Amino acid sequence: MDPGDHRRIRALIQRELGITLGEDKSTLITSRLRHLVEKYALSSMDDYVDWLESHRDAAALGELADAISTNHTFFYRESAHFECMAQRVLPEVVERLRARNRFDLRVWCAASSTGQEPYVLAMIIDELLRNEANRWRAGLLATDVSQEALDVARRGEYAADAVSVLPERWVKRYFEPIDEGRMRIVESLRREVTFRRLNLMRPSYPFQSRFDVVFCRNVMIYFSAEIRRAVASRIYDVMSEGGYLFLGLSETLERGATEFRFVGPGIFQKPMRSGSVIAGEE
Template identity: 40%
Template sequence: MIEITDDEFWRLAGYIKENYGIHLKAEKQSLVTGRLHNVLLEKGFNNFTDYFRYLKNDTSGKAMATLIEKITTNHTFFMREADHFHFFRDQVLPYLRKTVRDKDLRIWSAACSSGEEAYTLAMILDEFFGKEKAFWDSKVLATDISDKVLNIARKGIYPHEGIASLPANWRMNYFNNYDTDHYILTDKIRKEVIYRKFNLMEPVFPFKRKFNTIFCRNVMIYFDQRTKNELVDKFYANMEYGGYLFIGHSESLNRDLTRFKYIMPAVYRKE
């Protein structure tokens, strides 16, 4: 095992935080060593100093992409934290149907991982609007920093056990058999999600219009408080009044600092 020194760890951790906001604490040192060991071997490096030099000098972006994929955990599943989706269906969508006059919904899955969250939203939207759907622009924007998970998401192929807990009518209407072990989402649903690579640490978000709903769940657990506050401020600036922000149940906003109004656990609103 190629061990990382304290100095090497803090240099690497500082670089990651500066570029991606991910705050690696001292106790993550062994995790970083373990997850990057094979990368160093494959590249022929004997120490993390040489690897860090390679990382900073690589202009292709591949080295950083590999690093991010190694140190982040992309764990998600359909209907994760289901109460959020029920609230979105029962409270948010009826409100938006009444108030969005141009029928252009702006919904963002801001850390979409392998796509289950974004596709869940697309299925809810399709079921909610029914025949009205043709009159609405309700495509979901789904972003992530990992090319690997974005490629998985675009394909829309999931194992049988991954969709077993979904309602029977969803499995029937929105999925087709792919092979003996997998289902694939119908084109109808896959075309309702737009996948893009995006870094939430961008100083200015490039969106032309503001969002009605933002899902950014189980991401801010990787950030320190200052980074969280700055990100939440950018969400607020890029959201329509009356819009909703969903975060993970293990996360919370500082109510003394945020301009969002607390609605229920892990759900906030811009008022």
């Protein structure tokens, strides 16, 4: 396959999915997309790009996203963030809402992959609010561009080994064994998470109410600096004042190019007009 083929497919992947693949990723592109080239009886990557350009529909792009995106995730990944969420961010946000007599907490997990991350967030929320469950509407929206990842997430079935990293009380409360070596998230928790397909490259995000907490971890690493800035700015627009954004521990926002306030590694806050930070940090 000549390099011209890969330039075009790389440009299309960046434009449609945000994912920036360097010239050194030719082998990866070929191996991940070969089955699609064959599925449509095309003879080259170049023909596949032509085919995609003429079928720019959600299904064709969805297949491309499934093939090209890296869905690697695991329970309790970058656990410091979940601890910060449970011990500091969520209690603070809940207190603020309570003080305003608003009992609707809104959390968005924006690159939820196969579900491990949003389910842990649902566990943290449930643990904090379970005694007042009747009072609160705690919506957790989990989105990803990959339909295949969302299908796995909705099933909520995982290898028991992968689940065992979680605190034992969560395993007992939120999982049921299904067969040898596999466990499923209990239905009551699965119901708390709404999974939807959403491409972060959309020009704006289609939400009516604002989010108090957004997790968008380990996806910005695939984006260029320009796309990262644009995505962060669109996320900012759908967050409530004082709301918290979690990126991956190794991901950051350029100071000066964002209105978010830096809180800690991978943690940012949308400022409140009156000013509010987690005590002891800034």
